[in-house]
Amino acid sequence: MTANCILERVTETQSTNDDLLERWRAGELIDPVARLAHKQTAGKGRAGRSWFAKPGDSISFSLAYPFKRTPAEMTGLSLLVGMAVITGIAEALNLDSNVLHQAGLRLKWPNDLLLNNSKLGGILIEGGQAKAGDSTWMIIGIGMNLRNRAAIEAGLDNPSGLKISALDQLITAPAELPDTEYLWIKLIAALESALKQFDEVGFAPYQAQWKHWDAYTGQAVSISGIGKEPIHGISQGINETGALLLQQDNKTLVIHAGDVSLRAQS
Numbered sequence: 001m002t003a004n005c006i007l008e009r010v011t012e013t014q015s016t017n018d019d020l021l022e023r024w025r026a027g028e029l030i031d032p033v034a035r036l037a038h039k040q041t042a043g044k045g046r047a048g049r050s051w052f053a054k055p056g057d058s059i060s061f062s063l064a065y066p067f068k069r070t071p072a073e074m075t076g077l078s079l080l081v082g083m084a085v086i087t088g089i090a091e092a093l094n095l096d097s098n099v100l101h102q103a104g105l106r107l108k109w110p111n112d113l114l115l116n117n118s119k120l121g122g123i124l125i126e127g128g129q130a131k132a133g134d135s136t137w138m139i140i141g142i143g144m145n146l147r148n149r150a151a152i153e154a155g156l157d158n159p160s161g162l163k164i165s166a167l168d169q170l171i172t173a174p175a176e177l178p179d180t181e182y183l184w185i186k187l188i189a190a191l192e193s194a195l196k197q198f199d200e201v202g203f204a205p206y207q208a209q210w211k212h213w214d215a216y217t218g219q220a221v222s223i224s225g226i227g228k229e230p231i232h233g234i235s236q237g238i239n240e241t242g243a244l245l246l247q248q249d250n251k252t253l254v255i256h257a258g259d260v261s262l263r264a265q266s
Contacts, residue, residue: 004031004032006032006034007036008034008036010035010036011039012040013040015042015141016035016036016040016141017062017126021127027130033063034061034062034063035064036060037061038056058143058145058152059142059143059187060141064137065191067137067195067198069199071129071136074138076198076206077242079107079210079242080194081140081195082111082123082210083194084187084194085123085191086100087190089105091189092182095170103116103169105170106214107210107213109216110257111124115165118164118165121143121145122143123140123142124141125138125140126138127139144167145164145166145167146180152166203241204241207242210242211237216235221235222261223259231253234246234247244256244260
């Protein structure tokens, strides 16, 4: 981990992302800042959704990081962050990434971690560039379930029947999860290393690596959030910018934003 990353820990806040966004907008950010909250009262997911995090059973934090790249050059960042989180998990649990892959850990485009097709965690990235020539500050929010999967799932307003997983499902007894502080430090170290490389080379060199973790390659999916009706097709992975490739009959659509879900089979 770089020496100039400021580590902050708070007992309670509405949203670690909002905390750091406010400071960015006020011009108060100089060095990278990582902010960990024991409890978030208004945690955020993508598209204005709320993120439910049960204190003690989950980890919620944000990292504010400055890039030399312009906002237009940040494509694929959420995919890279997902891979960095996997690296941090492997380090914290002292497990080889191949073991995690065999156990069912996967990434869902563009911003979710899955364990055996159940949601383990999510990524929310906000921020931008105050004016031309400034650093591009991205606020990277990460939430992940650690334990008590059933209790977290029961606490959700969950009309869609979302299935939840937790990190302790990767642990074989009598081993236990490391404490949250240790996990957080490992995740931050992995993120900083990955973000530094991304700033230098972009996403393209990581395309093949992300495909290895892709939960949906070759499967029938529907893409929502683009128009009034979902778009259906077969997921064909991603291109060099991190956009989703969707096969429809004899054409391939390039999807730059949206939420992916498996299409129900009739």
